[in-house]
Amino acid sequence: MSEIQLSSKIESIKEKTNKYVLGTYNRFDIAFEYGVGELLFDVNGKQYIDFQSGISVTNLGHSEADIIDALREQADKLFHTSNLFYSSEQADLAEVLIVNSFPGKVFFCNSGTEANEGAIKIARRHAVSKGIKDPVVLTMKGSFHGRTTGAMSMTGQYKVREGFGDLLPGFDYIEENNITHLIEMFSKYKGRISAVITEPVLGEYGVLPLSDEFLIQLRKLTAENGALLVFDEIQTGIGRTGKLFCFQHFPFTPDVLTLAKALGSGFPIGAVIVGEKHTHLLQSGMHGSTFGGNHLACKIAFETLRVILTRDLISQVPSLSEFFFRRLRLIQNNFPNLITEIRGKxxxxGVVLSIPSREIVKECLQNGLILNSTNEKVVRIMPPINISIERIEEAMTIFETVLAGVNV
Ligand SMILES: Cc1ncc(COP(=O)(O)O)c(C=O)c1O
Structure with a gap:
């Protein structure tokens, strides 16, 4: 195809999208056609290294053979029935989730925001069961929990909440990693806190990890005050941080865990894991979802976990991470005015810059590397968890070259 035909291909996709799809996203002028492992290819055949992983979704890369086989096998048999019947795929997935997290039970839904809606309902039921009259749910100031009205209400980031009028009442926000403020909030709302819901690493706030001390104090205070501790592991779950679930880095378990994103390797699925002490809170008829836990989604999620666990993919994450951080620190040494902090788990x-990160991400895209810009000045990097050292090196060479072209 000629240059003109190629550029008209993306132009026509763009034109149709802008004409027919609501403009809720700020898109780059690229459309992808297929992916293999950590590589993506756009409609012009250009190759990219995908270190965004669909925002922590394709943790096994693209077109993983075993996932495709599982999808095909299940698609041949059955997509969907309803939750008015039993499903072996749903039961198998629930079992593997519980065996690998903590004793309890699972509710299945279709996305992260829905999983968090489930957590809000559990918190409300917990308040009712304890007779709390004016319950409060606490989350972090920089948190992001989703776009439905409940999840939006619990989201600490004001820019996500603004412009929609009054949201759900009964939420307040703790300054992340500020133990003094945490203690103040527990004293301010004494007897009224039904739950604290938090991501262990605030992904949309620029990959900001909560400190061990802060989280341990949070677990202590929630336990002492009879409040649920809910971990939103929608972004950190499924091997991303070097454990199957990020809470497994800490010497405690949460009471409730919400999951989505990488659980289905790109096929929509969400889950709420409820610890055994609290499974009574949602009884028959109190919550539900038409698509939640359907045969196809559960089969794919089960296969995702099977691949991760049987190939022991998580055990290599710490050494890959160490290499990555070391490489990034070398880059930081070369560009101390540009990179102010490197953080994450x-x-x-997250690579915190002194300048807006979107321009850097755009330039990396030009050079065949997909990263993500978040919280204005942060470049978020999330490769598949089965990435090779060679590919990290290749990607970081591109990143370094792009930074070298910036004048600060
Ligand atoms: C921590 C966290 N919670 C919830 C959500 C919402 O998930 P979804 O977009 O699947 O509704 C996201 C999405 O980015 C997230 O990062």
Whole structure:
């Protein structure tokens, strides 16, 4: 195809999208056609290294053969029935989730925001069961929990909440990693806190990890005050941080865990894991979802976990992470005015810049590397968890070259 035909291909996709799809996203002028492992190819055949992983979704890369086989096998048999019947795929997935997290039960839904809606309902039921009259759910100031009205209400980032009028009442926000403020909030709302819901690493806030001390104090205070501790592991779950679930880095378990994103390797699925002490809170008829836990989604999620666990992919994440951080620190040494901080956990990495990160991400795209810009000045890097050292090196060479072209 000629240059003109190629550029008209993306132009026509763009034109149709802008004409017919609501403009809720700020898109780059690229459309991808297929992917293999950590590589993506656009409609012009240009190759990219994908270190965004669909925002922590394709943790096994693209077109993983075993996932495709599982999808095909299940698609041949059955996509969907309803939750008015039993499903072996749903039961198998629930079992593997519980065996690998903590004793309890699972509710299945279709996305992260829905999983968090489930957590809000559990918090509300917990308040009712304890007789709390004016319950409060606390989350972090920089948190992001989703776009439905409940999840939006619990999201600390004001820019996500603004412009929609009054949201759900009964939420307040703790300054992340500020133990003094945490203690103040527990004293301010004494007797009224039904739950604290938090991501262990604030992904949309620029990959900001909560400190061990802060989280341990949070677990202590929630336990002492009879409040649920809910971990939103929608972004950090499924091997991303070097454990299957990020809470497994800490000497405690949460009461409730919400999951989505990488659980389905790109096929929509969400889950709420409820610890055994609290499974009574949602009884028959109190919550539900038509698509939640359907045969196809559960089969793919089960296969995702099977691949990760049987190939022991998570055990290599710490050494890959160490290499990555070391490489990034070398780059920081070369550009101390540009990179102010490198942070994260495992392969969930944030590079804080002194300038807006979108321009850098755009330039990396031009050079065949997909990264993500978040919280204005942070470049978020999330490669597949089965990435090779060679590919990290190749990607970081591109990143370094792009930074070298910036004048600060
Ligand atoms: C921590 C966290 N919670 C919830 C969500 C919302 O998930 P979804 O977009 O699947 O509704 C996201 C999405 O980025 C997230 O990062």
């Amino acid at each position: 495992g392969l969930h990495i």
